Each structure stands twice: as C-alpha cells, then as structure tokens.
Amino acid sequence: MSKQTMIEQLHRDYKRSLTRNKRWVHFFQIIIFLTFFVLWEIASRFHWIDPLIFSSPSKVWELLKENILDGSIFPHIWTTVFETILGFIIGTVAGTILAAILWWSPFLSKILDPYLVVLNAMPKVAIGPILIVALGPTMTSIVVMGAIISVIITTIVVYTSFRDVDQNYLKVLQTFGATRWQCFKEAILPSSFPTIVSTLKVNVGLSWVGVVVGEFLVSKQGLGYLIIYGFQVFNFTLVMQSLFIIVIFATIMYKLVEYIEKKIVKNG
Amino acid sequence: MSFLEIQDVTHSYFSKQSKTTALIDVSLSIQEGEFISFLGPSGCGKTTLLSIISGLIEPTIGHVLLENEKVTGTNKKTGYMLQQDYLFPWKTIEENIFIGLKLTKQLNEKTKQNTITLLEKMGLKNVSKQFPSQLSGGMRQRVALVRTLATNPKLLLLDEPFSALDFQTKLKLEDLVFSTLKQFQKTAILVTHDIGEAIAMSDRIYLFTNRPGTVHRVFHVPDELRREIPFHARSHEQYSDIFQEIWKELEELEQTNDD
Ligand SMILES: Nc1ncnc2c1ncn2[C@@H]1O[C@H](COP(=O)(O)OP(=O)(O)O)[C@@H](O)[C@H]1O
Numbered sequence: 001m002s003k004q005t006m007i008e009q010l011h012r013d014y015k016r017s018l019t020r021n022k023r024w025v026h027f028f029q030i031i032i033f034l035t036f037f038v039l040w041e042i043a044s045r046f047h048w049i050d051p052l053i054f055s056s057p058s059k060v061w062e063l064l065k066e067n068i069l070d071g072s073i074f075p076h077i078w079t080t081v082f083e084t085i086l087g088f089i090i091g092t093v094a095g096t097i098l099a100a101i102l103w104w105s106p107f108l109s110k111i112l113d114p115y116l117v118v119l120n121a122m123p124k125v126a127i128g129p130i131l132i133v134a135l136g137p138t139m140t141s142i143v144v145m146g147a148i149i150s151v152i153i154t155t156i157v158v159y160t161s162f163r164d165v166d167q168n169y170l171k172v173l174q175t176f177g178a179t180r181w182q183c184f185k186e187a188i189l190p191s192s193f194p195t196i197v198s199t200l201k202v203n204v205g206l207s208w209v210g211v212v213v214g215e216f217l218v219s220k221q222g223l224g225y226l227i228i229y230g231f232q233v234f235n236f237t238l239v240m241q242s243l244f245i246i247v248i249f250a251t252i253m254y255k256l257v258e259y260i261e262k263k264i265v266k267n268g
Numbered sequence: 269m270s271f272l273e274i275q276d277v278t279h280s281y282f283s284k285q286s287k288t289t290a291l292i293d294v295s296l297s298i299q300e301g302e303f304i305s306f307l308g309p310s311g312c313g314k315t316t317l318l319s320i321i322s323g324l325i326e327p328t329i330g331h332v333l334l335e336n337e338k339v340t341g342t343n344k345k346t347g348y349m350l351q352q353d354y355l356f357p358w359k360t361i362e363e364n365i366f367i368g369l370k371l372t373k374q375l376n377e378k379t380k381q382n383t384i385t386l387l388e389k390m391g392l393k394n395v396s397k398q399f400p401s402q403l404s405g406g407m408r409q410r411v412a413l414v415r416t417l418a419t420n421p422k423l424l425l426l427d428e429p430f431s432a433l434d435f436q437t438k439l440k441l442e443d444l445v446f447s448t449l450k451q452f453q454k455t456a457i458l459v460t461h462d463i464g465e466a467i468a469m470s471d472r473i474y475l476f477t478n479r480p481g482t483v484h485r486v487f488h489v490p491d492e493l494r495r496e497i498p499f500h501a502r503s504h505e506q507y508s509d510i511f512q513e514i515w516k517e518l519e520e521l522e523q524t525n526d527d
C-alpha cells in the first residue's frame with residue numbers, strides 16, 4: 001500500500017469515528033428528552049407527584065392542541081413575541097447609543113461611571129411597579145420592562161468595546177484629518193460590531209425575563225399573563241403549556257440571532 | 269527657508285505617576301525632494317518625532333514649520349504611515365485605499381482610477397475586492413503605502429515600514445518604495461533601526477541618541493550611493509565604508525550609555 005492510499009484510508013477512518021461519536025451524542029440527547037417526559041407522565045398518573053400542581057405531558061399536549069385548533073393561543077404568543085422583539089431591539093439600540101455618547105465625551109463618562117455601576121447592580125425587575133404607575137398598565141410598560149433590563153449592561157459592554165479599539169486605527173484616520181464623527185463611523189463602530197451582535201444574543205434572553213415579569217404585573221394578554229392567570233385559577237396545565245411555548249420561542253429567537261451573528265461577523 | 273523645519277523640539281509624555289521625556293532639543297531642516305532617515309535605538313523617540321511632524325501630537329516645547337507654516341494639527345501636505353500597516357480588517361483593499369480620499373471628500377472617478385493604477389504599479393492586481401487578512405505581510409505593507417499616497421501628500425513619513433518583513437521581501441519593497449517616491453518627487457522621512465536600509469535608501473541619515481533622543485550626528489550619503497536603487501547601493505563599494513562609520517558611532521553611543 002502506498003503512503004498516499006494509507007493516508008486516505010486513515011482519513012476515512014477518522015471521519016467515520018467523528019460521525020459515530022456524533023450519533024452517540026444525539027442518541028443520549030434523545031434518551032434524556034424521552035426519559036424526562038415519560039417519567040413526568042408516569043409520576044403524574046401514579047400520583048407520585050400531585051397531578052393538580054405538576055399536570056402531565058399528555059394533559060399539556062391536549063390543552064395545547066385544543067388551543068391551537070380554536071386559535072385562542074396565537075394572540076397570546078404574538079403579543080409576547082412582539083413585546084420581546086421590540087424590547088430587546090430597543091434595549092440594544094439604546095444601549096449602543098448611550099455607549100456612543102459616553103465614548104464621545106470621556107469627561108461625561110467619568111462623571112457617570114458610579115451611576116452606571118449602581119444601575120447595573122440594581123435588579124431591574126424591581127422597578128416594574130414604578131414603571132407601571134408611571135407609564136400606565138399598557139403594553140408600553142411591558143416593552144419598556146423588556147428594554148430596561150438589558151440597556152445598562154449593553155451600554156457597559158459596548159462602551160468597553162468602543163474604548164478598547166486600537167487607537168492606531170484612529171491615528172490613521174486622523175492623519176487624513178478625520179473628525180470625531182468620522183472616526184466613530186469608520187473605525188469605532190465597525191470594529192465593535194461583533195460585540196454589539198453578541199450582546200443581542202444575551203439581550204434576547206434578558207428581554208424574555210423583562211416581558212414575562214411585565215405581563216405578570218399588568219397585562220390582559222400574552223404568555224406571561226397566561227401563566228399568572230393559570231396560577232390564580234389553579235390551572236397548572238395552562239401554566240405548563242405557556243412555559244413550554246416560551247421555551248420553544250425563546251430558543252427559536254436565540255437561534256435566529258445566532259444565525260444573524262454568524263452571517264454578519266463572517267462578512268466583517 | 270527649508271521645506272521642513274524642526275525647531276528646538278522637546279517632548280515629554282505626562283501621566284499621573286511619571287513623566288517620560290522622549291525627545292530633547294531636536295532641530296533639523298529638510299529640503300524638498302530629499303529622502304531622510306532617522307536612525308536610532310528603539311525607545312529613543314523616533315515615532316514620537318514623526319507624530320509631532322505629522323501634527324498628531326503637539327510638542328511640549330518648540331515647533332515644526334512645513335513650507336513656512338506652523339504645524340498645528342494633521343494636514344493634507346503630510347502622509348504618515350504608522351509602524352504597522354493598520355489596514356482596517358472589515359474594509360476591502362479598495363475601501364482601505366480610498367479612505368483618505370473619502371475623508372477629505374476628494375473621492376471621484378478620477379482619483380479612484382489613479383489610486384487603483386498606483387496599486388497595480390505596486391504589483392497588486394485583482395486584490396481590490398479582497399480583505400486585508402487574505403494578503404501577505406509584504407502585500408499589506410504595499411497597500412498601506414498606497415493608502416498613504418492616495419491623497420497625494422508632499423511629505424511622506426514612514427515608520428519602520430519594512431521591519432516586520434522577511435529579508436527578501438524587504439529588499440524588494442525597498443526598491444519599489446524608493447523608485448515610486450523618486451518618481452513622484454516626494455520628500456520622505458524614513459524611520460529605521462537598520463543601518464543598511466538607511467544607507468541604501470536615503471540622502472542623509474540622522475543618528476539619534478538614547479532616550480531622551482536628540483540628534484547625535486548627521487551622515488551624508490555619498491552621491492554615488494544616492495543615485496543607485498537600494499539593492500545596488502547595498503553592493504556598492506562605498507557602502508561598507510559608511511556602514512562601518514555609522515556602526516562605530518552606534519557602538520560608542522551604547523558605551524556611553526552603559527557607563
Ligand atoms: N503615549 C505615550 N505615553 C507615554 N510614554 C510614551 C508614549 N509613547 C511613547 N512613550 C515613551 O516615549 C519613548 C519614545 O517612544 P517612541 O517615540 O515610540 O520611540 P521609538 O519609536 O524610537 O522606539 C519611549 O520610552 C516610550 O516608552
């Protein structure tokens with residue numbers, strides 16, 4: 001056997017071992033998934049857990065099917081998804097703008113530094129009630145909740161990235177007489193783009209928290225509302241169903257942002 | 269008056285903990301069309317001096333006159349190529365070399381075409397749409413030079429442009445840069461710590477002392493060498509004489525420093 005065919009053979013073996021490994025990983029992932037739901041179902045049927053509180057996969061499934069067929073679940077889904085998307089976009093954009101202002105004026109950023117620390121440390125959902133009193137029990141309050149929860153951390157992360165841009169890139173621009181705005185547009189912003197997109201990923205998750213809490217507090221519609229309603233009327237199948245939908249949509253949104261990130265950062 | 273006058277320039281960097289005097293009492297003058305080298309140990313303030321000439325930083329004491337005007341900030345007459353290429357990785361080669369024209373609002377079909385032609389002259393064809401990461405070190409350095417030349421500055425400042433390149437690439441680029449600058453009749457200041465490079469490329473060599481840097485001695489490169497392109501200059505019989513002379517001087521500088 002020549003060296004060439006030997007190497008080819010070894011490479012095939014190597015690739016085969018990779019696929020085999022991947023198959024095992026998938027296998028165990030599915031096992032865990034099935035075990036969880038089967039155990040849940042059995043435990044509920046045999047009253048190892050209180051079926052009134054923990055419901056069961058079959059009951060959740062039945063309810064979900066019913067709600068999908070009569071269409072009653074969709075307004076709740078769209079409301080929450082809409083609020084979340086709006087919340088995290090506003091949070092990210094506002095955070096980036098604030099970061100730009102801080103970068104613009106180092107003096108201002110020094111002044112505001114301790115306030116940022118305090119605001120960042122504060123648990124944002126705690127101001128929910130105040131928001132609702134101030135803005136009224138409307139969708140606006142909920143969207144603001146979804147935004148406010150991510151805005152400060154975005155500001156801090158993006159500002160740090162603005163500041164860490166290699167100063168020599170600015171020097172290059174300055175030798176051509178660039179203004180501060182041109183420096184921002186040509187160097188600071190594009191070189192921080194990957195950071196901004198990666199904060200999007202974090203902010204999606206944060207906005208779900210903000211929006212669901214907001215819906216707990218005021219709304220008449222949305223998945224958070226369904227959870228708190230189910231809780232109040234002691235319908236935990238409804239709670240579980242809403243939770244299930246939230247998990248699905250939060251994952252979809254996260255994957256979507258991840259996909260966008262890959263596209264953008266690869267081109268950059 | 270000369271084209272460029274540096275008058276009693278002293279520069280200190282201040283910080284809370286310390287002050288670092290990088291340059292002290294530097295005075296020199298350069299005529300239009302000359303090719304000058306600044307030679308000196310690292311940390312002696314060469315980059316600082318180029319930054320001052322370019323107007324990026326203001327000297328603590330003294331001033332710089334360019335065509336009898338005091339330099340108070342960056343200006344169109346001066347092109348400055350930093351110590352590394354600093355091409356913007358998120359911009360294509362084309363966007364990179366047009367950036368100066370764009371910032372100074374001179375970007376039009378004619379200037380674009382000139383710049384692309386210059387890029388091709390540098391031996392870079394069909395790279396316009398590529399990104400800097402796809403290019404080798406030598407190619408990137410050439411792109412950086414094109415970017416600096418695109419706005420057509422009269423005075424060119426080159427900060428160790430070849431120091432990160434392998435020897436062969438460096439020799440080739442020396443020739444290319446030398447002939448390009450001669451062709452466009454640019455005045456140029458080259459910073460280097462390579463004695464050979466300084467001799468091969470320039471008309472005059474300023475040797476700087478250790479920090480705080482100041483002009484220690486000026487060497488005039490013989491006419492026979494100045495006429496040759498760098499590669500031939502390096503093998504010229506007079507080359508080793510002046511090399512030895514500068515070498516000795518550098519040795520002495522280090523000795524006084526050790527005492
Ligand atoms: N921005 C700065 N702040 C403080 N010190 C600096 C700064 N830039 C350079 N220096 C100091 O000034 C001296 C000269 O630096 P530089 O001009 O870069 O020297 P060279 O280019 O000859 O190596 C060095 O000791 C360096 O540490």
Ligand SMILES: [Mg+2]
Binds near residue numbers: 314316351
């Ligand atoms: Mg230097």
